[in-house]
């Protein structure tokens with residue numbers, strides 16, 4: 001218990017924290033169903049009134065302008081990818097032209113690796129890790145095959161010592177002379193560990209290796225300094241902490257020092273904007289991150305981002321990070337105090353500096369505990385075989401949400417209500 005202080009564990013404490021919360025007024029902007037506590041913003045962020053409005057505005061621009069919507073209206077479609085890249089730049093610590101909103105996580109990975117993976121002589125391998133999200137690993141293997149290499153001996157996956165986290169020194173030790181490119185997550189999707197991107201970039205560059213990061217779980221959740229750290233490239237989705245909606249268009253970063261580089265997978269949207277409609281068969285690709293676009297942007301899947309990003313612009317990522325840490329720390333302390341009898345293991349790093357925006361717990365009955373939580377309108381995120389991710393999100397979750405979720409989880413455990421359900425995952429988990 002905390003300093004024998006029962007007040008800390010009481011609902012009134014959560015309510016007081018909520019009153020003092022400088023971001024409290026944003027909660028009403030997000031569509032959280034009455035009576036539901038949504039803790040799955042690390043998988044799919046919630047719809048906000050501003051995102052809804054910008055989506056409807058772009059739908060209306062199609063109605064109003066037809067083809068002329070590309071250049072007319074409030075948000076001319078032809079420039080959206082660049083304009084939103086600029087708006088996102090502060091979230092990654094990039095310069096405006098280093099970002100472009102395009103593609104998806106996996107297609108952007110393919111695009112960037114096909115440009116940045118340049119095997120030469122003995123330097124032919126790709127270095128990744130064994131804890132990354134499967135899509136990234138599938139894509140890296142297919143990139144190796146496309147260049148004529150066998151993934152079995154050309155993809156090196158740094159091992160985790162504890163099955164949850166990675167140690168930077170193990171990654172650095174694997175940066176050998178045969179490695180051409182490194183791809184790592186910024187925040188691990190299960191444990192939520194933040195990797196030291198600055199250190200890893202420095203060490204990679206000392207050895208002449210190109211390095212890129214997948215920011216899916218860090219974007220909108222923690223600050224980055226990609227430009228200053230010298231990161232070569234990065235990419236991310238926008239439907240998790242950025243709240244862009246299911247399948248919203250992703251984004252990428254290419255460091256200024258690589259401007260002029262040829263896209264690996266070219267298309268007419270790789271063009272310099274003013275040349276695109278010359279319709280020549282010789283591509284004059286953009287010099288900046290814009291070169292890494294391929295085809296026509298999915299305008300209606302970009303549209304919600306206009307509204308969704310405005311919150312980040314208005315508040316700033318530092319304040320969002322501050323509240324996020326307060327929420328995850330509060331949740332961790334409550335879980336430790338209230339659920340110590342029930343075999344939960346918190347596998348997220350304890351120190352704030354290396355923990356992203358969610359907590360990760362393991363329990364042998366995780367699948368059915370998640371089903372019981374959902375039945376009681378607490379929305380967690382199950383990761384097979386025994387993981388539960390809980391993301392109290394700064395923009396729309398309250399301290400009271402955290403308090404109530406832990407109380408309900410405790411009741412489910414005490415009364416064994418999870419036993420009503422099968423301990424298996426659903427199709428989408």
Ligand SMILES: *Cc1c(COP(=O)(O)O)cnc(C)c1O
Pocket residue numbers: 104105106107132133135136185189214216217237
């Ligand atoms: C969410 C996520 C993805 C998803 O990729 P999509 O192409 O958007 O489906 C990929 N990698 C990581 C690390 C993720 O967290």
